[in-house]
Amino acid sequence: MFGLSTRDALPMDAGPTPADAGPPAIEISPLPGTPATKTTSPVVLAGVVRLAEAALIVTTGLIGLLPNLLVGESWLKMAVPPIVALVYVLLGEAAHLFSVPLFRQRGVQLLRVMAVVAMVCGLLIASFAMGSVLTVENIGWLERWLAILAVVLVLFRLSTHHLVKAWSSAGRLARRTAIVGGGEAGEKLIRELEARAVGDVTICGVFDDRSDIRSPDSVAGHAKLGTVEDLVTFARRTKLDLVIFTLPITAEGRILQMLKKLWVLPVDIRLSAHTNKLQFRPRSYSYLGSVPVLDVLDRPIADWDIVQKWLFDRIVGGLALLALSPIFLVTAIAIKLTSNGPVLFRQRRYGFNNELIEVFKFRSMYIDQCDATASKLVTKDDPRVTPVGRFIRKTSIDELPQLFNVVFKGNLSLVGPRPHAIHAKAVDRLYNDVVDGYFARHKVKPGITGWAQINGWRGETDTEEKIQQRVAHDLYYIENWSVFFDLKILAMTPLSLVSTENAY
CATH class of the missing domain: 3.40.50.720 (NAD(P)-binding Rossmann-like Domain)
Incomplete structure (x- = not known):
């Protein structure tokens, strides 16, 4: 049922046509041309090491506490390992313990880690003494914990050193x-x-x-x-x-x-x-x-922002696929029963970094009149559009299969500038000829919905102002991106679909 249009589909490995290829290729030497x-982002790597060591401190602390807890000691001691982990991270930041240059230095980083652990140990013993809880049982727990922790942190840092060394040699950092x-x-x-x-x-x-x-x-x-x-x-x-x-x-x-x-x-x-x-x-x-x-x-989305957006797209996109599966099924049946041809088709569009990607859509046109490159945009009462297609285009249901791009292929985001078809035009002029700096909207991944769409700049671009406004809103989104901004746009998208004035 969920077949792909053979007429409209484009081979996944097909390169751009001469018209799409852009300026002639320059001569590139073997190294940069590879x-x-x-x-891997050094910022993210340092953050992962920071989180991993905090987790190791908490885990080893709880393991060391287990014998004491089993004989009936206070469970309030379980709060100690997380507090120690926090202190270790704060002292580690002051000692520049979490940086890629330090990860490359085996001896120096091990000495610095042990120095920070010793400082944490001193603070912990002093705190116990001031609180009059420095008992024989607590001393035994601290000895077990610190012995395990020292070995674990040394092994972890040695592993980190070898990993960073290998990644540096491979150019990953x-x-x-x-x-x-x-x-x-x-x-x-x-x-x-x-x-x-x-x-x-x-x-x-x-x-x-x-x-x-x-x-x-x-x-x-x-x-x-x-x-x-x-x-x-x-x-x-x-x-x-x-x-x-x-x-x-x-x-x-x-x-x-x-x-x-x-x-x-x-x-x-x-x-x-x-x-x-x-x-x-x-x-x-x-x-x-x-x-x-x-x-x-600066590039607009980098380091931890990339991680946040990746998780947001996969988690929310996956939940959306599950929640919208009844609509997928009903739409597929309606398309199949009312017109010949497959339910889905792929359309080539511009994606991140101006790369060509193929997005999935519900087929909304008659099979013999589909336009995979959007060389002629759909207009009001367009005879190429099927009755079911007219409804799903007005309600943007035809865009829902792009969730497959978000969740499984990763070349779209839930929120971002809409990916335009390669031959899309405004008043018979290609978009990049109408708007100076048009390709700046490709500095981030395109999205299923976006700031321009919820502000009414969707559908037909029969005037230059419409594409100019759409790009202006896209650039505003790129410069002001945050996870909360994405949530706001997603929350407003259903309300924006109530107005179908520009969608045909």
């Missing part, structure tokens, strides 16, 4: 980086990064709009791969993480001109500060290893 290794600006400034920056940011960055190439002697073809052993215009294509193809400008702050005009081209990318953009004569306070900088940079633009 598909990006799956990366490095940020794929492009340098904008060659010449002497670019060479100095690259040498600084290679010497002081070991394992934190992988330099993929240099880009510079200059073609004269000030910008040679090779900078500190790294090839100049093209201009800033080429960098946009390069960043999308190689999943670049970071762009660093070596231009001085005084070159404001050139920086702004380049940023206008690069801000549509889901990457962090930094301005090199290691050679600037104008010095700011240390807290004004962020650091790559120990190399100072000034933050210009």
